[in-house]
Structure formats: C-alpha cells, structure tokens
Amino acid sequence: MANISSEYLGAAHDFTFSERDFRMISDLANARYGLFLQPSKKALVHSRLAKRLRALNLGSFQEYCELLNQTKGDEEQTHLLSALTTNVTHFFREAHHFEYLQQKIVPEILSKAKAGSPLRIWSAACSTGQEAYSIAATLLSSEPDLRKLDIKVLATDIDPHVIKIARSGTYPSEQIAMIPEKWRRTLSKSAVVENGQIRFDDTLKSMISFGELNLIADWPMKRKFDVIFCRNAAIYFDKTTQARLWQRLAGALSNEGYLMIGHSERLNGPAESAFKSVGITSYQKQPIRNDQDKGDKN
Numbered sequence: 001m002a003n004i005s006s007e008y009l010g011a012a013h014d015f016t017f018s019e020r021d022f023r024m025i026s027d028l029a030n031a032r033y034g035l036f037l038q039p040s041k042k043a044l045v046h047s048r049l050a051k052r053l054r055a056l057n058l059g060s061f062q063e064y065c066e067l068l069n070q071t072k073g074d075e076e077q078t079h080l081l082s083a084l085t086t087n088v089t090h091f092f093r094e095a096h097h098f099e100y101l102q103q104k105i106v107p108e109i110l111s112k113a114k115a116g117s118p119l120r121i122w123s124a125a126c127s128t129g130q131e132a133y134s135i136a137a138t139l140l141s142s143e144p145d146l147r148k149l150d151i152k153v154l155a156t157d158i159d160p161h162v163i164k165i166a167r168s169g170t171y172p173s174e175q176i177a178m179i180p181e182k183w184r185r186t187l188s189k190s191a192v193v194e195n196g197q198i199r200f201d202d203t204l205k206s207m208i209s210f211g212e213l214n215l216i217a218d219w220p221m222k223r224k225f226d227v228i229f230c231r232n233a234a235i236y237f238d239k240t241t242q243a244r245l246w247q248r249l250a251g252a253l254s255n256e257g258y259l260m261i262g263h264s265e266r267l268n269g270p271a272e273s274a275f276k277s278v279g280i281t282s283y284q285k286q287p288i289r290n291d292q293d294k295g296d297k298n
C-alpha cells in the first residue's frame with residue numbers, strides 16, 4: 001500500500017470534520033430545507049460532501065462551513081442540498097399510483113373537467129421531472145383531446161439543476177427501456193425516440209409548468225389541487241416538519257382531492273384524520289363541509 005499514491009486511498013477520510021462543522025451543516029440543512037441529519041449520519045454527510053470539497057479545492061470542512069456562511073454561500077447551499085438528498089426517480093415509479101390515477105381518479109376528474117372545472121395536479125419535489133411526465137401521459141392516454149380542457153400539471157423542486165433537466169423534456173432512452181410495456185406505450189405516444197434519447201412533444205410539455213419551490217417555505221399557489229404527488233422528499237424531514245407538510249398539503253387540496261406519498265413515508269400529525277386511505281400510500285381528503293372549506297378554486 002505504501003507505494004500507492006494517496007489520491008487513490010481513503011477518499012472518504014480526506015477532510016477534518018469536527019462535531020462543530022457537522023452541527024453547523026445539519027442546523028443549516030434543517031433550517032433551510034427541513035432536512036433531518038441525526039448525529040449517526042455524520043460519516044454519511046462526510047462521504048457525500050467530500051466530493052464537493054474536492055471540487056471546490058477546499059482543505060477542510062471548516063473552510064466549507066465558512067463558504068456556506070458567506071453571502072455567496074446561497075448558491076453553495078443548493079449544492080449542499082443536492083449532495084445530501086438524492087434525485088433518484090424514474091418514469092412510472094411506484095406504478096400502483098399511476099394505475100390508481102388512470103382507473104379511479106382520471107374518470108372522476110375528467111368528467112368534472114368536461115363540465116367546465118379546471119383541473120390542477122401538483123408533482124411536489126418532482127426531481128428531474130419523470131413523475132410529472134408520467135402523470136401528464138396518463139391523463140393524455142385517457143383523453144387524447146385534452147387541449148379543449150383546462151388541465152395543468154405543476155411540477156416543482158427545490159433544486160434548480162433538476163428543474164432545468166425536467167424542463168428540457170429529454171432523457172436517455174434507456175430510461176424507458178425498463179418500465180412495463182403498457183406504460184412505455186403510454187409515454188411513447190407523446191415522444192420521439194432518436195439518437196439514444198427520448199424527447200417529449202409539445203402536447204405533453206405544454207401541460208406541465210416547472211418551477212423551483214422549497215416545500216418548507218411559503219407556497220405562492222392560491223388555487224387548490226385535485227391531486228398531489230409528494231413522494232420521497234418528506235423522508236428527509238424530521239417528524240414535526242413532515243406533520244406540518246402533510247397538513248399544508250391537505251390545505252392545498254380541494255375537497256376530496258387525492259394525495260400520493262412515497263413508499264416509505266407515513267402520514268403523521270393532524271393530517272392523519274384529514275385523509276382516508278384509498279390504497280397503498282394513496283389518500284383521499286375527507287369531505288369537509290362548505291362552511292369549513294372556504295378555499296377558492298377558480
């Protein structure tokens with residue numbers, strides 16, 4: 001081993017990482033993004049951020065903390081978030097939600113849309129956008145003439161890098177190779193596949209608006225949603241932040257609207273009684289009397 005250059009060795013232990021540095025990073029990640037980093041995650045945080053320190057040519061976590069605290073630290077904080085969370089997603093992930101959307105929700109909401117109601121669906125924490133395109137493609141496969149109806153999908157994430165990819169609507173075509181044939185056909189109807197890439201057409205893209213949004217900050221949206229997918233982001237939050245998020249999502253849903261959450265997430269707090277379970281990690285907001293629900297849906 002002695003002959004091997006140090007750059008090949010112990011990559012995860014290159015940088016001094018004091019308890020103080022760890023506390024500063026975990027407090028910041030909690031205050032800014034709601035992330036919950038227990039002390040047992042210190043080694044994980046070290047290994048996730050070591051690459052970033054190398055890219056910035058820094059010698060220690062203390063220097064990294066100083067950078068985060070500077071005025072220009074704002075931009076670095078989004079890199080911190082990307083390093084500490086994962087953007088893993090794929091088309092028709094947790095396919096039971098899309099089955100439920102297609103079979104139960106779409107017939108119900110389409111009849112409302114045909115009667116003139118606007119339909120709003122939110123893919124909250126959409127990462128690189130595959131979730132939003134899967135939702136839009138599911139709607140389109142049920143009603144090819146969606147343009148006549150007022151149906152929109154809002155797709156948001158805190159990370160500007162993933163939103164840029166999502167907006168492009170272009171992905172390596174191997175990403176659709178692994179999904180079940182039925183859903184591959186659904187997606188392919190709205191896309192061209194060439195040069196190893198799948199590119200969604202304008203019909204599908206025009207249904208979706210992408211934007212940056214921090215789930216634990218204020219939400220500018222005033223309209224209520226008929227369906228919300230908020231999957232695999234709350235997993236990073238502490239229980240109090242999760243409970244608050246579920247409650248806010250309940251408030252953002254129209255009466256009897258639907259909420260889909262990630263496979264390892266559970267509703268907790270007051271929102272538990274606001275929803276009834278309608279399937280695996282799928283919930284419907286309990287009907288509330290008109291005088292309780294003063295929310296506008298215009």
Ligand SMILES: C[S@@+](CC[C@H](N)C(=O)[O-])C[C@H]1O[C@@H](n2cnc3c(N)ncnc32)[C@H](O)[C@@H]1O
Binds near residue numbers: 090124157159231
């Ligand atoms: C694992 S991906 C989930 C993507 C998709 N919803 C799915 O289930 O496939 C988690 C996403 O949550 C986003 N995220 C983490 N904290 C967030 C926050 N406070 N506000 C908004 N998005 C956040 C990350 O940027 C990441 O893209």
